Amino acid sequence: MNLTEALDRLWQADDDARTVQYRGRWYAWSEIRSLTEQLDNALTAAGCGAGGRVAVVLGNRPESVAVLIAVLRGGRTLVTLSPLQPPARLAADLAATGVRYVLAPQQLWDEPAFTEAVAGLGATGWRVDGTEVERRAAGQSAEPGDGRVAIEMLTSGTTGPPKRIPLTRRQLEAALAAATAYGGKSAAAPVPLSGAATIVPIPIVHIGGMWALITSLANARPIALLDRFTVEAWHAAVLEHRPVLVGLPPPAIRAVLEADLPREDLSSIRAINSGTAPVDPAMVDQFHEKYGIPILIVYGATEFSGAVAGWSIKDFRERWGTRHGSVGRAFPGVRLRIVDEDGNELPTGRTGRLQVSAPQASSAADGTEWVTTSDLAHLDADGFLYIDGRADDVIVRGGFKVAPDTVARALRTHPAVRDAAVVGRPDKRLGQVPVAAVELRGGATVTGEELRAHCRDALTPYEVPTVVHVLDALPRGAALKVDRQQLISLIEKRERSPESLAGN
Incomplete structure (x- = not known):
């Protein structure tokens, strides 16, 4: 295009x-x-x-x-x-x-x-x-x-x-072509600015919102633009426009789930695309059970002009039950592989650095260049991709490697925890230690020590966070995902004020 x-x-x-x-x-x-x-x-x-x-x-x-x-x-x-x-x-x-x-x-x-x-x-x-x-x-x-x-x-x-x-323009055009091929048909409106509106609920200064806007304009479709996401505004937009496919970041999906909207109000929606932050498989199950709507996780980055892999409705219906935690398969024209620290390709099931080759991700016109991401991942025999963490986020605790996402997933399994994030903090003896912060569900109460005890049942001893901070809300950026830099600053302030750690 x-x-x-x-x-x-x-x-x-x-x-x-x-x-x-x-x-x-x-x-x-x-x-x-x-x-x-x-x-x-x-x-x-x-x-x-x-x-x-x-x-x-x-x-x-x-x-x-x-x-x-x-x-x-x-x-x-x-x-x-x-x-x-x-x-x-x-x-x-x-x-x-x-x-x-x-x-x-x-x-x-x-x-x-x-x-x-x-x-x-x-x-x-x-x-x-x-x-x-x-x-x-x-x-x-x-x-x-x-x-x-x-x-x-x-x-x-x-x-x-x-x-x-x-x-580049070539990258955007390749991404638009891949999205059309992934959808299986042209998304262009037969008459310019006709048909159902695309709901854009997140900031367009972020790649997720920008991509939704560009896709709508390129396909000459009207746009329902929200200044910011709220459940009330999004709910009203869905009732008015009756969209078939919508995009929401994981925190917004959880907010919709917790708002307990009537099932019939979301009946027009066949699927929700999500992928600006890690998506909790348990939340996908809960949403599907409550509303009958599949959450189609996608994987991408700003550098790729959007997504390069994801779930289709067909794959979700046939494979989600046995592929929990996967972010889907490569889009048409995209190749994925996993390499070790020396750039050698690893076999199926082995975790290493993810590399992507695609016209929308490559500076080479034919898309043959391999781009190394910051993500640790593995592929299964059927090409389903699993993100295991970020290479630049790995915490080395006394020689043992701790993946923050693994610890955060364990914390999210506690019934009181709405969301969690984990960062590495300097330690004189061990080099680094994992420190966690959680945001609780409405009306829930739990202490940091109780959450550490919960982690001991799911993690190895070196993965258990040394401290769990219970916060009113986790700091978030434009796409509603946790801003790790702000979180580190917040934790540093709390560490300087020992009295603030009470109950954590």
């Missing part, structure tokens, strides 16, 4: 076609098109043509949809900035991009740190709010960047400092 040609198809839509629903209001195509064309004209007049890098504060709002179309359709590069971070941190992120063109809402132009960052870059900047595009800073034109790059997107940064990843 050619991305530019797919976006061009939107111009065949009727002016009054419903395009974006936001906070209960539908924005017509004429409104989105008008803003898109204003943005394209403003960027062109400022010297930002094909290959130009444009930093965008990408919040979940209709203006962002127009921005995305204008930047990608014009052959430019979208450099994402998260509106979820404090202004000073956002300004530092902007300064690090080196861009010469900036788009942001008024509230950021009111922030001195932000305007100073724009001035420091010598950038031209615009305020984008509602139907208005107003220039707020005049800078110098920039040399064209790499026209092959469509998006520069930050990784989630949940396990370390975020990295800005360049996603």
Whole structure:
């Protein structure tokens, strides 16, 4: 699928076609098109043509949809900035991009740190709010960047400092083609902006939300855009739009499960895709038993422009019972293999580093390059992939290796625990030790020592966390998965205040 040609198809839509629903209001195509064309004209007049890098504060709002179309359709590069971070941190992120063109809402132009960052870059900047595009800073034109790059997107940064990843047009187009092949039929709307709306419940500055938005635009489908996920807003959207397939991160699925929504309210949904964070197989079973809806786990990363493996409905019905914990099989055109530390391929069932070869993951045009991930994994005889942890997360405790995900899964089996996360903490004698934090179910009570005792029944002695912190809520990032860096900071603060450990 050619991305530019797919976006061009939107111009065949009727002016009054419903395009974006936001906070209960539908924005017509004429409104989105008008803003898109204003943005394209403003960027062109400022010297930002094909290959130009444009930093965008990408919040979940209709203006962002127009921005995305204008930047990608014009052959430019979208450099994402998260509106979820404090202004000073956002300004530092902007300064690090080196861009010469900036788009942001008024509230950021009111922030001195932000305007100073724009001035420091010598950038031209615009305020984008509602139907208005107003220039707020005049800078110098920039040399064209790499026209092959469509998006520069930050990784989630949940396990370390975020990295800005360049996603090429070829990668996005390969990912769109793979998704279509995986679905078994074309997802394009027969009439532009017709059919059921795609519900986008998570931040589009994250690859999961961005992918949902790009897929909808490329297939000329209307979009129901939530500013943020809440069970109430998502429930209302499902009742209104009656979607067949939806995407939700694991914490959102658990929130829906705990909200005890009526089964008939979700009856239109044939399946839920999930994969921005590890998915608890027990939760999949509970959701399927309660609603009859399969959770189709997918595996991917920002670097891959989305997912490269996952479950199909057919596989779920036939194999889930015997493949608990798998993230599915490789998508069409994707190859997976497991290698040891020297790069030698390992046999079926052996855990090692996961490598991926696919057009959407490779810098080579034919997709033959093998990309080494940070994930530890194994494959079974039928090609089902199991993620066993992350190579950069492994805790070495006195010479013994501890996988944080293994410990977290054991904690989640306790009836009081809603979710858990495990990190390594320095130890003078052992080098590192595992420390856990848990978030409890509503109304539940349990102590950290009781949870450590629970772990002793499921884990080896060296895997049992030295401390379990019981928190009101685990810190989460844009995709609702646990932010490990924030968690480490929180644990460090608690370690400095011994009285806060009482009961843990």
